[in-house]
Amino acid sequence: MKQNSNVPAFLSKLWTLVEDSDTNEFITWSQNGQSFLVLDEQRFAKEILPKYFKHNNMASFVRQLNMYGFRKVVHVDSGIVKQERDGPVEFQHPFFMQGQDELLENIKRKVSSVRPEEAKVRQEDISKILNNAAKVQAKQDTIDTRLFTLKRENEALWREVSDLRAKHSQQQQVIRKVPLRTEPLKRGEISDDIVIYDITDNIEDVGVKTHVSPENPDNTSAERLKCLFFSIVLQLETKGMESFRNVETFPESTEDSRKSDQQLVQYTTYPLMAFLDGDPGNLISETQTSKTNEADNLLESSLDSQPTQSKLVRLEPLTEAEANEATLFYLCELAPTPLDSDMPLLDN
C-alpha cells in the first residue's frame, strides 16, 4: 500500500498486519473479508503488537480501533467462560475490507470535541446564559401580567366611557324637553361676560402657533390666519354688542340709572394692529358714560398716539346701534388692509 497517503500510521500498520500472511496465526481477515480476527489475544498482544506499535497492550490496540470507528463483532458464545482459550476477537469497519486499501482514507479518527478548561468555562457560560434566560422569562411574565392588567383597565375604561356617553345621551334627552329661558340676562350676569378677552387669547394662541410654524417659508399663510383672526374678533365683538344689547333692553332698571344708561356706549376695540405687528397694542376700552366725549377723546387720543397704519374709528355719541356700527366700521377699516395684498388665501 501507498506509504505517502494521508492515512494515519495506525491504519497503515493495521492493514499491513492483517494482510501479512506471516501473522495469520494471530490476526487475519475474516471469512468474508469484511472484518478481521485476533485469534490469540495474549500472544498477539505480547508478540505482535510491539513490532508495530509502541506498546504490547491489547487495550491500547482496542482503544485505537475504537478511536477509528471500528466496532467489535459480538459472538453468540461470548458469554461462555472457557477455561483454556477464548474465541477469536473480531472487529469491523465499513471502510476496512480485504483488498480495498483505497477505502482506508475514508476512515477518520475521532477528535475530542472539547478541551477541558474551555469546557468548564463554557459550562459556566452556559449556566450564566441559562440564568439570564430565566430572568428574562420571569420578567416577561411580569410584563405579561402588567399588560393584562392594563388591558383590563382599558376595558373598564371603555365601559366607563360608554356609561358616561349613555348618561350624556339621557341628559341630552331631558335637556331637549326643557324650555329655554325666557327673560333676558340680567346685567350683572352679563358684566361677567368677559368672553371676548378669553377668546381673543385663544385665538392668539392659535395665531402664535401658526405663526411660528417653520416648515412653510411662506409666512403668508400665517398672515392670512391673522386676517381671519380679525374676523373672529369681529364676531366676538358682535357678540359683545349683543350683550350690551341686553343691557339696553333693561327697562326694568331704575329710571335714574336707566336714563343715564341709555348713552351707554359699548364697543370693544382691540389692539388688532398691534397683534398683527407683534407690537403690544393699545387696548382701548370705554365704559359707560353719560354721553360725554370722554370716551371719544380717549379713543381719539389713543388712536392718534398710534403711529402706524391702523386707522381707528371715531365713536361718538352713539346710540346702541351706532355703537355697533361704529365698532364694525372700525373693524372694517382694519380688515380691508390685507385685501390689497396679492396673496390668495388658499394657495399652495
Place this chain on the structure above:
Amino acid sequence: MKQNSNVPAFLSKLWTLVEDSDTNEFITWSQNGQSFLVLDEQRFAKEILPKYFKHNNMASFVRQLNMYGFRKVVHVDSGIVKQERDGPVEFQHPFFMQGQDELLENIKRKVSSVRPEEAKVRQEDISKILNNAAKVQAKQDTIDTRLFTLKRENEALWREVSDLRAKHSQQQQVIRKVPLRTEPLKRGEISDDIVIYDITDNIEDVGVKTHVSPENPDNTSAERLKCLFFSIVLQLETKGMESFRNVETFPESTEDSRKSDQQLVQYTTYPLMAFLDGDPGNLISETQTSKTNEADNLLESSLDSQPTQSKLVRLEPLTEAEANEATLFYLCELAPTPLDSDMPLLDN
C-alpha cells in the same frame, strides 16, 4: 471477613483474592500493604479471574477496580516495552489496605448519577438556548404588538374622553340657559357663561388636530384656515341661536313687553360658505318681522355701490337689530375679498 456485610461482592472477592496466599503467585499485597500487585496479568486473567468472577478478562477486572475508585500505580519503567513479560500491575485504594478489611465498607461504587445531562447538554443545550432565545424574542414581539394595541386604545380613549368632555360642555351651556324650577338663575350660576369658550374649545381641538398633520405644510395651512372658518361659524351660530332663542320664548312674554321688544331680529347669515367652497348652494332663510325697509335699503345701496368685493358698507343709522344684521352682512362682504388677491394679508 464478614460475609453478611454490605460490602459488594467484588470487594469481598478482591480482598479474599489478595489475601489468599494460594494466589500470591498472581496477585498479592505490595510491600507496604497499601496496594496490591497483579504479577502475571495474562495467567491471572485466564486462570484466576474465572474462579471468582464471571469472566476472564483483565479489562473487566480493571473496570471494576476503577468503578470502586482504585487507581493504577504507575511505575517509572512503565514505558519500557519488554519482549517477554511485563512488570507487575499495581492498584491502590485508600481504604484497601492489608489487614484492615473493616475499611472496605468505605469503598463506594461509583454511580453514573447525573452526569448524562452535563455531557450531552453542551452540544444540545446550546440549541436549546437558541430556541429559547427565539421564543423569548417572539414573545417580545407579541408583547410589543399588544403594547401598541393598548397604546392605540388609549389614544382612542382619550379621544372619547375629550369628546365626552366637549359634549358635557355643550350640555352645560344649554343647562345654564335653562331656568331652574325653584328660582331664577343666580348671578353666579350664569356668570361664567362660557358658551363661546366651549365652542371655541371644540374648534381648537379640530384645529390642533389639523395643525399637526405633517405631510403637506401647505395643506396644513389651508386646513387651519378652514378650521378657523369653522370657528367663526360657530361663533356666529352661537350668537344667532341666542337671538333666536329669545325670540322664540317671546310668546310666553306678556303682550306688552312683546310689542315693545318686537324689533329683535334673528338671522343667521354667514359668508363663510363662500369662503369654503366653490360651488354655491342657495341657502335661503327667512324671517318674519314687522320691520321697516331701512335695513333693506341700506343693504341694497351698499350692494349696488359695491364695485368689486372689497368695498365696505356703511351702515347707519341702525336699530339694534339692524346693526346686528349689518354686521353680518358686512362680514359677508369682507370674506370674498381676499380670494381675489394673491398676496398675503399682511406681507412681510
Place this chain on the structure above:
Amino acid sequence: MKQNSNVPAFLSKLWTLVEDSDTNEFITWSQNGQSFLVLDEQRFAKEILPKYFKHNNMASFVRQLNMYGFRKVVHVDSGIVKQERDGPVEFQHPFFMQGQDELLENIKRKVSSVRPEEAKVRQEDISKILNNAAKVQAKQDTIDTRLFTLKRENEALWREVSDLRAKHSQQQQVIRKVPLRTEPLKRGEISDDIVIYDITDNIEDVGVKTHVSPENPDNTSAERLKCLFFSIVLQLETKGMESFRNVETFPESTEDSRKSDQQLVQYTTYPLMAFLDGDPGNLISETQTSKTNEADNLLESSLDSQPTQSKLVRLEPLTEAEANEATLFYLCELAPTPLDSDMPLLDN
C-alpha cells in the same frame, strides 16, 4: 518519590533519570543543581530514553521538556561549530531542582488553549447568545418604559373619566331642578332634534376620520372642506330647527297672537348635496306662512337670473325677514367667488 502523586509520568521519570547515579554518564544535575545536563546526546537518546519512554528520540524528549516549560540553557560557545561532539545540552525549570522533588507538582504541562474549529465556532455561538440576550433585555427595558407610560396614561384616563362623571352628576343635579316641558314633542320635532345631534355627531366623526386618511392629502383636504361645509350647514340647520320647534309650539299660543305672529317662517334649505358632490343643487326650503310671494319671487328670479356663480342678487324692497333671507342668499352667491381665483379648492 511518591508514585501515586499527581505528577505526570514524564516528570517522575525525568527526575528519576537525573537523580539516578547510574545514568550520570548521560544525564545529571548541573553544578548548582538548578538544571540538568545531557552529556552524550546520541547515546542518551538511543540507550537511555527507551528504558523510560516509548521512543529513543532526543527530539521527543525535548518536546516533552518544552511541553512542561523547561528551557534550554544556551552556552556562550554555542556559536562555535564543533566538528565531532557537541557540548552538553542543558535544560532548566524553576521548579526542577536537585533535592526538591516536592516542587515537581508545580510544573504544569501546557495545554493548547483553543481548538481551532469547534472551539471558535462555539465561542462565537456563545457570544451570539450573549449579544442576543443583551438585546432582549434592552428591549424589555423599552417595553417596561412603555408599559409604565401606558399605566400612567391610564391613570390619567381614570381621572378624566372620574372628572367627567362628577361633572355629569353635577349636571344631573341641575337638570333635576328644571321643569320639563309638559307635552310631548311632536314627532317632527323629535326626529328633527335627533337629526341635528346625530348628524352633528356623524359629521364630527367623519371629519375626524377624514382627517386621518393619509393616502391623498389633496383628497383629504377636499373632504375636510366638505366636512366643514357640512358642519356649517348643520349648524345653520340646527338653528333653523329651533325655529321650527318654536313654530310648532305655536298652537299653544292664543289664537290672536297666533294670527298676528303667523309670519314666523321656518325654513331649512341647505346646499348640502351641492357641496358634497361638487355640484350645485338648489335646495329651496318651504315655508309655512301667510306671506306674500315677494320673497319667493325674488328668490326665484335671482336664481334664474344667475348666469354663473358670482352674480349678486338684488333684494328689495325687503322686510326685515326678507333682508335676512337676502343675506343668506347673498352668501350663497358669494361662494363661487373663490372659484375665479387660480387655485381651485378641489384640484389634484
Place this chain on the structure above:
DNA sequence: GACGTTCTAGAATATTCGGCT
C-alpha cells in the same frame, strides 16, 4: 435496583511531524 460485564468514549499525557522565528 444495585451490581457485574462488556464495549466504547473521555481525558490526560506521550510521541511525532512540521512550521515559525
Place this chain on the structure above:
DNA sequence: AAGCCGAATATTCTAGAACGT
C-alpha cells in the same frame, strides 16, 4: 539554524453506557 510551538496521532488510565443478573 537552534529553539520553540501547534497540531495530529498514540498510549494510558478512567469513565460512560448498555445490558444482563
